Amino acid sequence: MNINEKLSTLKYNKDKDSHLSVDNNICRKCIKKVCTYICPANVYEWNDNSSSLIIRYENCLECGACKIACEKNNIQWRYPSAGCGVKFKNG
Amino acid sequence: MENKTEVIVIGAGPSGVSAAIVLARAGKKVLLIERADNAGDKNMFGGEIYTKQTLEIFPNFIKEAPIERPLTEQGFFLINNEDSVKFSYKISPEKEADSYSVIRSKWDRWCVQEAQKAGVIFAPKTLVKELIVENDKVIGIQTELEKYYSDIVIIADGVNSLLAKQIGLRKEISDCDVTVNVKEVYKLNKEKIEDRFNIDEKSGYAAKILGGPLKNMFSIGFMFTNKETLTLGVGISLDDLKRLEKKPYELLEEIKKHPSVSNYIKGAEVIEYSSHMIPEGGYNKMPKLYKAGVMVVGDAAMLVNNVHFEGTNLAMLSGKIAAEVATEALNSGDYSEKFLALYDKKLRESIVIKDLITHKDTVSFLKKHIKTITELYPEIACEMFKVVTSASNEPKKIIYRRFFMKLIKSGVIFKSIPLGLFAIRKCLEK
Ligand SMILES: Cc1cc2nc3c(=O)[nH]c(=O)nc-3n(C[C@H](O)[C@H](O)[C@H](O)COP(=O)(O)OP(=O)(O)OC[C@H]3O[C@@H](n4cnc5c(N)ncnc54)[C@H](O)[C@@H]3O)c2cc1C
Numbered sequence: 001m002n003i004n005e006k007l008s009t010l011k012y013n014k015d016k017d018s019h020l021s022v023d024n025n026i027c028r029k030c031i032k033k034v035c036t037y038i039c040p041a042n043v044y045e046w047n048d049n050s051s052s053l054i055i056r057y058e059n060c061l062e063c064g065a066c067k068i069a070c071e072k073n074n075i076q077w078r079y080p081s082a083g084c085g086v087k088f089k090n091g
Numbered sequence: 092m093e094n095k096t097e098v099i100v101i102g103a104g105p106s107g108v109s110a111a112i113v114l115a116r117a118g119k120k121v122l123l124i125e126r127a128d129n130a131g132d133k134n135m136f137g138g139e140i141y142t143k144q145t146l147e148i149f150p151n152f153i154k155e156a157p158i159e160r161p162l163t164e165q166g167f168f169l170i171n172n173e174d175s176v177k178f179s180y181k182i183s184p185e186k187e188a189d190s191y192s193v194i195r196s197k198w199d200r201w202c203v204q205e206a207q208k209a210g211v212i213f214a215p216k217t218l219v220k221e222l223i224v225e226n227d228k229v230i231g232i233q234t235e236l237e238k239y240y241s242d243i244v245i246i247a248d249g250v251n252s253l254l255a256k257q258i259g260l261r262k263e264i265s266d267c268d269v270t271v272n273v274k275e276v277y278k279l280n281k282e283k284i285e286d287r288f289n290i291d292e293k294s295g296y297a298a299k300i301l302g303g304p305l306k307n308m309f310s311i312g313f314m315f316t317n318k319e320t321l322t323l324g325v326g327i328s329l330d331d332l333k334r335l336e337k338k339p340y341e342l343l344e345e346i347k348k349h350p351s352v353s354n355y356i357k358g359a360e361v362i363e364y365s366s367h368m369i370p371e372g373g374y375n376k377m378p379k380l381y382k383a384g385v386m387v388v389g390d391a392a393m394l395v396n397n398v399h400f401e402g403t404n405l406a407m408l409s410g411k412i413a414a415e416v417a418t419e420a421l422n423s424g425d426y427s428e429k430f431l432a433l434y435d436k437k438l439r440e441s442i443v444i445k446d447l448i449t450h451k452d453t454v455s456f457l458k459k460h461i462k463t464i465t466e467l468y469p470e471i472a473c474e475m476f477k478v479v480t481s482a483s484n485e486p487k488k489i490i491y492r493r494f495f496m497k498l499i500k501s502g503v504i505f506k507s508i509p510l511g512l513f514a515i516r517k518c519l520e521k
Pocket residue numbers: 101102103104105106107124125126127131133134135136137138139140141217218219220247248249250272273274324326367368369388389390391395400401402403404406
């Protein structure tokens with residue numbers, strides 16, 4: 001079962017704005033890009049063409065791991081607006 | 092003043108709801124705030140709630156709460172590359188189980204309903220953006236829409252506690268102080284669950300899984316039987332995920348495929364995937380717990396005993412103690428930092444901080460010996476059972492000798508000495 005299939009089991013209410021943001025200038029200098037593998041929802045993907053981070057914030061599980069993991073402290077992290085984001089039925 | 096109450100509790104998890112209900116029972120006015128539409132919708136855990144501490148807050152829970160199963164059998168799987176050794180502790184069916192499996196969306200919601208019956212005002216779908224601080228004293232909260240004021244604020248906003256951080260009680264946590272957990276819930280009919288785990292409708296099975304795909308990292312797998320669902324998950328220290336460049340959901344996939352686990356979930360549909368962190372920093376990373384007008388409880392205060400997988404019980408206890416201190420403060424009209432220091436004192440007299448102190452260096456010790464624990468022990472345990480159970484064509488003496496040589500070569504005995512000494516020290520320590 002791949003991550004997209006896993007995420008498809010979840011209910012989300014998409015927030016209109018992203019609750020996650022980064023400064024791509026800092027990401028460009030980041031070698032390990034840990035956010036692209038430690039995230040349990042595969043939210044972050046490095047795009048070589050645009051030299052920037054793709055952030056699929058609508059898939060976020062609101063765990064908070066990325067903000068701690070980023071060694072450059074580059075993730076502006078907040079909760080989605082009340083009533084938005086993920087909803088667990090069987091947590 | 093408009094929008095003013097006696098106590099505001101932020102977060103309707105086990106710690107917040109316990110604080111709120113204890114205050115309401117003491118006749119205090121409490122506003123319980125939760126960012127989710129319904130309590131529990133943002134929460135996930137293993138998991139099991141513990142009977143003793145839960146009864147202290149909810150004396151009626153066994154009869155009335157939406158519990159899944161009493162956990163009458165606790166298993167441990169030591170898994171190697173392909174084989175495994177499993178053992179379990181099973182209690183007599185006449186005895187009260189020490190814990191029950193629950194599903195957070197149902198459990199948290201029931202707890203909040205109980206709190207409402209006791210007089211707590213519940214405000215769901217309300218996100219606290221920040222605390223209002225005046226003259227170094229917390230006097231209220233700012234939500235997305237408005238301001239609310241109170242004599243005391245109790246911060247129960249969980250592992251990420253942006254609010255304890257805002258007022259400087261807590262520093263940014265580091266990657267060695269949390270585990271990232273992912274789990275899946277499987278739909279499986281009651282009979283199948285009961286057959287697969289050798290249980291009946293009045294019993295339940297839980298297991299911890301060590302080694303295999305999780306070797307060489309500070310990690311554990313977990314499995315819980317619910318009424319008509321099964322839970323399987325893994326938790327891995329964030330520093331190890333970074334170090335090994337692992338994706339948490341891929342580790343979960345590897346555990347699912349392991350022959351010691353795969354048959355339990357065979358043919359069962361995954362109905363939900365989820366993730367949540369556990370604070371693992373323990374006593375050394377515990378923040379300051381109070382300040383004028385405010386106290387921090389539960390995961391927000393890092394009150395988790397990760398050696399014994401205890402979180403909800405310490406959350407409930409800390410919530411209860413904070414509520415008792417808040418009641419005294421309200422009665423005497425004193426919300427100063429000096430008065431609220433009583434919360435710290437009482438928490439230290441309880442098992443919450445006593446146990447955290449006992450294990451203040453355990454996680455860092457276990458991390459140093461993680462290869463022995465997660466790789467060597469499962470391997471040697473499997474090897475030992477193989478010696479005893481496989482009827483091969485070789486003479487037994489040769490098999491014994493080979494096993495003995497393996498014991499020597501692997502250094503398992505030598506490597507176990509520090510672990511043994513550590514355990515002895517823990518028992519003797521003051
Ligand atoms: C995978 C996993 C397995 C676990 N297994 C077990 C187990 O088997 N047994 C056990 O005892 N413990 C277990 N735990 C630990 C346990 O879940 C926690 O210790 C416990 O939930 C802590 O309770 P809490 O009330 O402090 O925090 P939480 O339960 O996290 O509750 C915090 C609440 O605050 C809300 N909130 C956060 N910020 C805001 C805000 N700004 N405004 C409004 N609301 C907000 C959240 O939505 C949430 O409802 C496990 C944890 C995990 C992740």
